[in-house]
Amino acid sequence: MLLKEIAPKHLFFILLLLVTSNTNAFSALPNNAVHLSQYHNRRVITTIRMTRAKQSSSSGTKSASKNTTKMKSNNVRWAIRGIAGEILHNVFLRQISRARKYLGTSKQQRLEEAKKVRLPIKNETALITGATGGIGSKMAHELAFRGYDVIIAARNADLGKDLVLDIQRELENSSSSTIKGTKQTPNISFMEYHADIHLSALDVASKLAVLNETKPLTVLINNAGIMGKAEQLSMKVNLLGPVTLTLALLPLMMKNCNDDKKNVKIINVSSSAHLRATGVFDEEDLRSSSKSLMNIFPDTKDEDLSTYAKSKLALLQFSTLLRHKLPKDNKIQVFDAHPGLVWTPLLRNHIGDKATNTLQKTGLASLIYKSPTEGSRALLAALDHPAGTSEEQLYFVNGQPGGFASPESRDLQQSQQLLDRLIAPELEGIVELPDGW
Numbered sequence: 001m002l003l004k005e006i007a008p009k010h011l012f013f014i015l016l017l018l019v020t021s022n023t024n025a026f027s028a029l030p031n032n033a034v035h036l037s038q039y040h041n042r043r044v045i046t047t048i049r050m051t052r053a054k055q056s057s058s059s060g061t062k063s064a065s066k067n068t069t070k071m072k073s074n075n076v077r078w079a080i081r082g083i084a085g086e087i088l089h090n091v092f093l094r095q096i097s098r099a100r101k102y103l104g105t106s107k108q109q110r111l112e113e114a115k116k117v118r119l120p121i122k123n124e125t126a127l128i129t130g131a132t133g134g135i136g137s138k139m140a141h142e143l144a145f146r147g148y149d150v151i152i153a154a155r156n157a158d159l160g161k162d163l164v165l166d167i168q169r170e171l172e173n174s175s176s177s178t179i180k181g182t183k184q185t186p187n188i189s190f191m192e193y194h195a196d197i198h199l200s201a202l203d204v205a206s207k208l209a210v211l212n213e214t215k216p217l218t219v220l221i222n223n224a225g226i227m228g229k230a231e232q233l234s235m236k237v238n239l240l241g242p243v244t245l246t247l248a249l250l251p252l253m254m255k256n257c258n259d260d261k262k263n264v265k266i267i268n269v270s271s272s273a274h275l276r277a278t279g280v281f282d283e284e285d286l287r288s289s290s291k292s293l294m295n296i297f298p299d300t301k302d303e304d305l306s307t308y309a310k311s312k313l314a315l316l317q318f319s320t321l322l323r324h325k326l327p328k329d330n331k332i333q334v335f336d337a338h339p340g341l342v343w344t345p346l347l348r349n350h351i352g353d354k355a356t357n358t359l360q361k362t363g364l365a366s367l368i369y370k371s372p373t374e375g376s377r378a379l380l381a382a383l384d385h386p387a388g389t390s391e392e393q394l395y396f397v398n399g400q401p402g403g404f405a406s407p408e409s410r411d412l413q414q415s416q417q418l419l420d421r422l423i424a425p426e427l428e429g430i431v432e433l434p435d436g437w
């Protein structure tokens with residue numbers, strides 16, 4: 001019955017959606033959202049950027065759209081090592097660990113445990129992008145309760161400000177369950193940030209540079225992402241956005257990690273969907289003489305979500321590169337994390353009311369899926385992880401280090417190609433690549 005309702009022809013997309021964490025993913029993004037008015041101070045760069053964007057869209061897009069239909073994919077690998085593993089985790093391992101947690105505890109203790117406990121203030125700032133919905137907003141809550149000052153960097157100011165109020169109220173309300181020395185309340189704030197506009201990342205970075213030094217930025221969570229929108233926009237938001245923001249904030253974060261007590265981390269919200277892609281480009285793309293390969297991603301809708309998969313692979317490749325290129329003595333840790341299958345409002349919207357009701361009535365929803373809070377904890381597990389971990393440990397799945405990341409995502413040569421052929425040309429004149437890249 002269930003299978004009948006979730007029409008088989010949609011199964012593929014449903015599976016994809018199941019593993020998507022960022023619920024923000026689907027938030028309505030105008031296709032050519034360019035709000036440059038607030039960036040007057042950078043008008044010069046803006047102009048260069050707009051001119052280049054125009055050139056590229058007129059020269060490349062049309063011929064490229066035919067070629068992007070072919071994607072070297074690895075759906076079987078993804079179905080087995082991604083989806084099946086995640087279902088098994090949620091259905092069995094998660095239930096066992098829940099049961100173990102409550103075994104032998106009284107009802108009273110359980111209630112205590114369920115109550116939120118605020119940790120003492122940390123005097124550190126965490127920035128999370130795209131956090132106004134779903135798992136992102138839960139992560140913002142969790143960060144605040146861990147004592148971080150939280151900056152919610154997102155597109156929608158109304159939603160962002162509501163979330164700030166929400167977290168502040170919750171922090172105040174939880175004063176009864178604080179632990180010793182938790183009188184001070186972390187500062188929760190909102191900053192407008194558009195992942196598809198490079199200058200917006202620079203704007204955020206310049207605001208952060210003047211933050212009170214007593215609260216250094218130590219945590220950056222690249223959570224914003226989209227799925228199923230125009231292909232080129234997907235690459236912009238899912239890859240170039242986090243790359244620009246990370247590079248713009250890197251000098252500040254490197255400075256902040258000189259203090260041994262600070263735990264400086266960059267966490268990207270990734271997805272097992274990256275297992276579908278065997279490369280961001282194919283041989284033919286690489287033979288192209290265009291300066292930037294952004295042109296191979298047309299402005300048409302990413303129907304089969306292959307560009308989504310590529311953008312997630314590309315992000316992992318960039319992490320690989322970053323780990324490789326950061327000076328050996330620096331203490332920044334770069335993690336990727338995938339929350340597993342999570343029951344989010346957007347997933348429900350997508351599969352429709354009928355399937356949603358069935359999944360809920362039968363209890364399958366809570367059996368197969370994590371709650372958004374569980375999803376956010378699975379991601380934040382990377383934050384609690386001790387320093388000095390080997391490369392294999394740096395991809396977190398279901399809150400555990402050492403998740404299966406594809407060999408392509410660790411391929412230095414492919415990662416370097418990505419940098420040389422797409423990232424570097426796109427970011428030219430916007431943000432400087434560190435020396436030696």
Ligand SMILES: *[C@@H]1O[C@H](CO)[C@@H](O)[C@H](O)[C@H]1NC(C)=O
Nearest residue numbers: 063064066067284285288296
């Ligand atoms: C698309 O593919 C055709 C043949 O497969 C090739 O001639 C053409 O150059 C390709 N276009 C782009 C933009 O890669």
Ligand SMILES: *[C@@H]1O[C@H](CO)[C@@H](O)[C@H](O)[C@H]1NC(C)=O
Nearest residue numbers: 120121122123124147184214
């Ligand atoms: C944070 O700063 C406040 C005020 O400067 C101080 O009282 C508190 O001990 C500090 N907390 C930590 C964890 O350093």
Ligand SMILES: *[C@@H]1O[C@H](CO)[C@@H](O)[C@H](O)[C@H]1NC(C)=O
Nearest residue numbers: 166168169170171172173174
């Ligand atoms: C605050 O706590 C009270 C009592 O525990 C609860 O009824 C109320 O919903 C809480 N408000 C918020 C905003 O969490």
Ligand SMILES: *[C@@H]1O[C@H](CO)[C@@H](O)[C@H](O)[C@H]1NC(C)=O
Nearest residue numbers: 149151187188189190211212
């Ligand atoms: C809270 O953080 C924002 C930056 O995100 C800053 O502008 C503001 O001054 C901070 N407020 C306090 C009380 O520290």
Ligand SMILES: *[C@@H]1O[C@H](CO)[C@@H](O)[C@H](O)[C@H]1NC(C)=O
Nearest residue numbers: 123184210211212213214215
């Ligand atoms: C920074 O924060 C500290 C402690 O909260 C405060 O005493 C100091 O005045 C602040 N400095 C600036 C420049 O806001």
Ligand SMILES: *[C@@H]1O[C@H](CO)[C@@H](O)[C@H](O)[C@H]1NC(C)=O
Nearest residue numbers: 242243246268318319334335
């Ligand atoms: C997140 O992505 C950005 C941009 O690709 C990259 O600079 C950074 O290394 C990534 N971080 C992690 C933890 O993968």
